[in-house]
Amino acid sequence: MKPWLFLLAFALPGLSPAASLQPLNADAVDVLLQPPARGERFIALWSLDCAYCEANMQTLARLQQAHPERIELVTVATDSIAQRDAISARLDAAGMEQWPARAYADTTPDRINYLIDPQWGGEMPRTLVIRADGSRRGLSGALTPEQLAKLR
Amino acid sequence: MAHPWSLPRMLTVVALALLPLTLPARNMPTPAAPALGASAAFDTLGRLYVVDTADGHVRLRRSDDEGTTFSAPVNVNMTAEPIYAEGENRPKIALGPHDELYVSWSQPRAKPWTGFVRFARSLDGGDHFSAPLTVHRDRREITHRFDAMAVDGHGRVVIAWIDKRDLEAANAANKPYEGAATYYSWADDGIHFVPGRKLMDQSCECCRIALARTAHGGVAAFFRGIWDDNRRDHAYAELRTDGQTGRATRATFSDWRIAGCPHQGPGLAIGADGVRHAVWYEATHGPTLWYGQLDPGHAPRHKLALASAGAAHADVATDGTNVWLAWNQIDAAGYALVVRTSTDGGVHFSAPRTLARSHGDVGSPQWLLHRHRAYVAWNTATGFRLLKLDGAPR
Numbered sequence: 225m226k227p228w229l230f231l232l233a234f235a236l237p238g239l240s241p242a243a244s245l246q247p248l249n250a251d252a253v254d255v256l257l258q259p260p261a262r263g264e265r266f267i268a269l270w271s272l273d274c275a276y277c278e279a280n281m282q283t284l285a286r287l288q289q290a291h292p293e294r295i296e297l298v299t300v301a302t303d304s305i306a307q308r309d310a311i312s313a314r315l316d317a318a319g320m321e322q323w324p325a326r327a328y329a330d331t332t333p334d335r336i337n338y339l340i341d342p343q344w345g346g347e348m349p350r351t352l353v354i355r356a357d358g359s360r361r362g363l364s365g366a367l368t369p370e371q372l373a374k375l376r
Numbered sequence: 377m378a379h380p381w382s383l384p385r386m387l388t389v390v391a392l393a394l395l396p397l398t399l400p401a402r403n404m405p406t407p408a409a410p411a412l413g414a415s416a417a418f419d420t421l422g423r424l425y426v427v428d429t430a431d432g433h434v435r436l437r438r439s440d441d442e443g444t445t446f447s448a449p450v451n452v453n454m455t456a457e458p459i460y461a462e463g464e465n466r467p468k469i470a471l472g473p474h475d476e477l478y479v480s481w482s483q484p485r486a487k488p489w490t491g492f493v494r495f496a497r498s499l500d501g502g503d504h505f506s507a508p509l510t511v512h513r514d515r516r517e518i519t520h521r522f523d524a525m526a527v528d529g530h531g532r533v534v535i536a537w538i539d540k541r542d543l544e545a546a547n548a549a550n551k552p553y554e555g556a557a558t559y560y561s562w563a564d565d566g567i568h569f570v571p572g573r574k575l576m577d578q579s580c581e582c583c584r585i586a587l588a589r590t591a592h593g594g595v596a597a598f599f600r601g602i603w604d605d606n607r608r609d610h611a612y613a614e615l616r617t618d619g620q621t622g623r624a625t626r627a628t629f630s631d632w633r634i635a636g637c638p639h640q641g642p643g644l645a646i647g648a649d650g651v652r653h654a655v656w657y658e659a660t661h662g663p664t665l666w667y668g669q670l671d672p673g674h675a676p677r678h679k680l681a682l683a684s685a686g687a688a689h690a691d692v693a694t695d696g697t698n699v700w701l702a703w704n705q706i707d708a709a710g711y712a713l714v715v716r717t718s719t720d721g722g723v724h725f726s727a728p729r730t731l732a733r734s735h736g737d738v739g740s741p742q743w744l745l746h747r748h749r750a751y752v753a754w755n756t757a758t759g760f761r762l763l764k765l766d767g768a769p770r
Contacts (some may be wrong), residue, residue: 250708273463273582274637275489303462314488331757332412332737333463334688338706342685345663348582348637364659365606365634 245312247305249329253339256298256326259358263294264376267352269340271302271333272310274348276366278318283367284351285320287376300326302333302346351375412739413466414760416753418746419475425502426753426760427467427479432456434467434481436502442751443762452496453508458484460491460521464584464641464689466739468525470533476566477502478533480511482521489581491521493537497566511561512572514541519556522641524585528562529593534615535569536560536585536597542577555602556581558624560615575613576624578602584641590614591650598644598654598670601626606633610642610656612672625672632658643691644670645699645743653699653722655682655690665690665703669722678722683714693743693750697721700750700765702731702741710735713754713763731763 248256256267268284270277281299288297299320301311305327315321328336337346344350347364353375354360361375414428424439426446433456435449452467460482461467467481477498482491493511498504512520519540526534539559546553558579559572580600590596594614601611603626612627632638640657647653652670657663665687668676682690683703690703699718704711705728713732716725736757744751750765 271463271637271639272488273639275581276636280636330737331410331462332739334704334706335710335737338686339708343662345657345659345688346639347634347659348639365636 245301245305245308245315245325245327247329248300248326248336250336250339253336256300257340257354257360259354259356260296262356263291263296264356265296265298265354267340267354268297268299269302269348269350269352270299271348272307272314273303277349278314278320280349280351280366281318281320283372285323287372288323298324298326300328300340302328302337302348304331305329306331411461412737412755412757413461413463414739414753414755415466415468415742416744416760416762417469417471418744419471421475422746424744424762425469425471425477427452427469428755428760429459429461429467429481432459434459434479434496436469436477436479436498437760438502439762442764443760446760450502450505452479452498452505453494454505457494457508460484463639464522464582464740468523470525470527472527472533472566473531475501477505478525478527478566479505480523480525480535482523482537484521485517487517489519489540490517491519493520493523493535495533495535495569497533506567509567509569511535511569512537512539512559514539514572516541516544518544519581520559522582522584524587524597526587526589526595528595528617529589530564531566532562532564532617533566534560534562534587534595534617536575536587536599536615538579538581538585539572539574540581542574554578554606558585558597558599560597562615562617564617573616573621575615575622576601576611579611579624580608580638582637582639586642586644586654587615588644588646588652590646591648596644596646596652598627598642598652598656600638600641600656606635607631608634608638608658610654612652612670627654627670627672627676628656628658628666628668629675630658630660630666632660634659640688645692645694647694647721648696649721651694651721653692653694655692655701655703657688657690663687667692667701667722667725680725682716683728687714689740691741691743693745694722695745695748695750698750699725700743701725702743702752704738704741705730711738711756713738713741713752715752715765717765731765732761734758
């Protein structure tokens with residue numbers, strides 16, 4: 225890290241790259257699931273307890289970077305926003321700090337899981353793709369390149 | 377990953393970091409709500425004990441009126457420590473034959489996905505607890521968590537957990553290893569645990585383990601394994617305490633493949649007739665909760681799809697010819713606690729019946745039996761609830 229950046233980090237209390245982590249409550253799920261204006265929105269659902277999830281987010285991040293004009297990526301931690309510091313630290317460590325990030329507002333994830341996708345039982349990682357035409361597709365587990373190609 | 381701190385990137389970082397400062401108060405962090413992981417147990421006199429967590433303490437409460445009123449909470453661990461109590465994690469309580477109180481929990485360590493299995497007991501009804509001890513002798517900062525606890529027919533305390541020591545060894549030797557191992561230990565005297573025994577290599581790393589007393593007074597485990605190519609079916613094993621090694625045998629055959637964390641562990645209850653009643657989750661063709669009678673090595677008998685979308689965290693209990701099933705059913709309005717009952721040993725079940733609802737968050741349901749009556753312990757955001765099943769016992 226450059227020295228001036230280090231100083232800046234101290235000059236602004238609470239400043240960290242993933243400080244933009246926002247809560248996702250049940251009422252906000254509809255907005256998250258709105259079709260994008262073009263291309264696809266990928267929602268990378270993950271949790272602190274899931275050792276497969278960071279690699280999956282990074283796979284999706286590479287895809288988004290390869291097609292920035294067509295693909296949006298949002299990461300959503302199903303852990304409670306009360307664990308904000310741990311979630312932000314994990315996103316930073318995984319190099320995921322530059323994408324919009326949400327964390328559940330509820331203490332237990334099941335209800336928001338259901339609102340996001342009733343055909344999802346909470347297994348992790350979960351990738352949800354929402355296309356501009358309104359169609360959706362969800363897949364559980366760390367995505368292989370072949371699965372990723374099919375999702376698009 | 378490389379971090380090129382170019383000026384455009386720096387500006388993006390600053391813009392993102394400043395964003396929250398401009399947002400209205402409704403986007404401020406939500407105050408920390410207590411985790412809902414809790415467990416309950418009756419003593420021989422019908423007094424109900426409940427453990428949950430608050431501020432780094434496992435705390436114990438007692439109710440002498442079936443959950444209507446509770447004593448003031450007592451801290452099990454005097455010194456606060458991190459405690460897993462979210463999702464499939466919850467502190468456990470089990471009672472010995474003379475109403476000894478045994479409590480276990482998993483303690484997160486600093487590194488991700490790591491933990492220590494912790495234990496304390498009280499011999500005076502919860503007035504005093506022993507200093508917490510770490511159950512396993514392996515003290516590396518790796519996964520030893522998802523503790524499950526039972527007391528066997530000889531009063532031994534048996535604890536099983538998920539352990540990554542073999543994964544670490546395989547990684548160091550550049551050998552492939554899927555998931556984690558399942559280990560267990562026991563204490564003949566309720567306080568001194570023997571060195572951990574391995575039950576199974578390459579089992580699932582993030583689902584709770586179900587333990588149940590066998591018809592012969594032993595303890596058996598039902599837990600999610602990993603079978604070739606990430607098939608996350610379940611294994612059944614008896615936890616031998618006689619120096620012999622118990623063998624984990626595949627007991628479900630759904631072939632659900634997932635390179636990930638199912639986050640839904642199974643339930644197990646064994647009848648006096650030896651029938652192994654089980655519930656489990658898989659999502660090969662969409663989320664499904666199953667009931668079946670385990671026949672390790674073969675497909676379960678009397679298999680029944682209990683519930684599908686929105687159903688989670690099932691538990692099972694049995695007494696005589698009664699079998700009781702409970703789970704959380706989620707919909708847009710919140711959570712329902714749903715039960716199905718059988719009076720013919722699990723051959724037929726009643727239609728699903730909603731026993732209670734909650735608009736706020738809930739923990740996993742847990743069956744309790746006392747004097748042949750069935751109760752469900754259900755921890756909710758508005759408080760702990762004990763629900764007694766209607767009808768005379770058979």
